[in-house]
Amino acid sequence: MRKELIAGVVAAAALWPAMALAQSPAEEGYREGYRAGGPVGGVVGGTVGAAVELPADVLGFITGHPRTYDRVDEEIVVDRPLPPRVHVYEIPSHREYVYAYVNQRRVLVDARSRRIVKIIE
Numbered sequence: 789m790r791k792e793l794i795a796g797v798v799a800a801a802a803l804w805p806a807m808a809l810a811q812s813p814a815e816e817g818y819r820e821g822y823r824a825g826g827p828v829g830g831v832v833g834g835t836v837g838a839a840v841e842l843p844a845d846v847l848g849f850i851t852g853h854p855r856t857y858d859r860v861d862e863e864i865v866v867d868r869p870l871p872p873r874v875h876v877y878e879i880p881s882h883r884e885y886v887y888a889y890v891n892q893r894r895v896l897v898d899a900r901s902r903r904i905v906k907i908i909e
Contacts, residue, residue: 842896842906849879850887850894850908857889864891870902 858874870876876886876897886899894908 843882846879846882846885846896847908849881850896853877855889857892860890864893864895864904864907866904866907868904870895870897870904872902876902 855875855877860871860874862868862871864870870888870890874888874890876888876899878899879885879887884899885905886897888895888897895904896906896908897903898905
């Protein structure tokens with residue numbers, strides 16, 4: 789019993805730094821959801837952010853192809869539809885996504901529903 793307890797403590801101590809430094813889109817989703825909907829929105833936003841793992845080439849394409857920013861009065865929030873007047877641009881290697889530059893922010897958008905998938909800071 790005592791050996792198992794010591795082994796468990798040693799394993800937890802060895803893995804602690806890796807867990808502390810782990811970063812995921814869930815953190816960004818949590819921040820966006822919390823800003824939009826308070827504590828409940830934070831939990832939902834964290835779940836949505838965790839579900840969206842994007843390939844590096846998608847983010848590289850968006851940041852490497854700057855466009856002019858569209859301005860809208862609506863708040864830009866993850867999982868809300870993008871206003872129809874905002875121009876979107878295709879990502880050639882990933883047709884399921886499009887992107888837009890709106891209100892000084894880059895956003896990744898689902899091509900079919902025009903829902904904002906991720907806000908790229």
